[in-house]
Amino acid sequence: MRWIRYRQDDTVVYGILEGEYVSEISGTPFTQHKVTGKKFPLAKVKLEVPVVPQTFYCVGLNYVDHIKDPSRIPSKPDIGYRANNALIAHNVPVVIPSDARTIHYEGELVVVIGRQAKNISEEDALQYVLGYTIGNDVSERNWQREDRTLWRAKNSDTFKPMGPWIETELNLEGLTTTVRVNDVVTSKFATNNMLFGVAQFISAMTKYLTLYPGDVIWMGTDGHSPDLAPGDVVEVEISGIGTLRNKFSHDNAKPQ
Template sequence: MKYVRFRKDDEVYFGVLKGDSITQLDGDYIKGETRPLSTEFALGEVEVLTPVVPGQVIGIGLNYELHAKETGKPIPEEPMMFMASPSAIVAHETDIELPSIDHRIDYEAELVIVIGEEAKNLKKDEALSYIFGYTVGNDVSDRDLQKKDGQFTRAKSFGTFKPLGPVIETELDPNNVPIQLKLNGEVKQKSNTNDLIHDIAELVVKVTEVMTLMPGDVIYTGTPSGVGPLSPRDVVEAEVDGIGILRNRVK
């Protein structure tokens, strides 16, 4: 099922997307059970928002073997975690703003986990049951600041650096799904999550060993090889089969 959060006439709604039609729900799907209402909206008549407003944004670095190799870094024995500011989250069709055209600022297509229940110290056989669903992310990163700082927070937390959406899909095999990214219509990244070094359940387990995850928190699960720089006026499209295309323009 595809869940979508959207705005119509200055009001924010939650709904289920089927084709190009949205059936409104009576509340926030992240906060608990919801029921469909009789109200329907055409997708083209609404503004699609981020499908969730996370309290915490966790990222995983170097989680595809070929990406680790292209950076010249060793494959992590455990998931390499970092945090980014929730204020960096923006929606499908929102502009990405580059704070400096002199810095190398890269795109990174990613499958994103959306947490559905409070989670702490989970075991691997139960981890997937704490996930509400999955969406698409673009982990935009300032490489100059990443290298300068020796850690990721500043490089990945600028406003608009974490596009997310357009929907949350609840029926997906997260460990075997194609992922790709197009830049101005040209495929730059193309892989499958079956190439993840640390699979989805393991990521949730390792994160919850460190911190408590709450409903709506998100985990960016890592990017395949083929990362590259963004430039003004670029159009970048991250896609995960079964979820959809997250499209953003570079301002």
């Protein structure tokens, strides 16, 4: 099943995507809900990020080929964070700050938590997952190297595209992540070729913290991005989920 979140006049609602049509629901995937009976063509609704998490988790380093310095390959599943201010939906432009120099994409599998979870075994972990979506962990590499934290390198406004929807039926084995820039394939990797998998992370994390419905875990990326420029269109496709598409644009804002 595919959950989508979209804007309807002035409110944001959830729906179930069936083919090219959206069935509106009342409630959310994380609470009681029912189909209202209203249907809309997908092409007519404005997609929002599929969820705004209470806590936004992100693995960072989780694929060997992405890590240039072998001494930095993690020995255990230490989770990191990203920031909600940076989230944007499918088809919303990524705005490159005027002083950014080296902008890269990172195509990532995103886990959406469905039920409250604490002290969960690896064996039981996937029962706490509602479904999966796609993230693009946009990064400015100079700030990533030079700043004390990842705040503007990874969390400048619009640097976290997520979507287009949540797919609840997904076998993690055999998936492929494909990234295209302006329709040319620039990265392709086995989505599940992770150092530490989804179940391992959920089990390790919930030894110390409670995961809540709607929390997201971005699972990291493989390979390397070319340098991106304003005008580029980046598509991150994960087989079985769909394609997250965002254009990169100049920052035309005038500082006050």
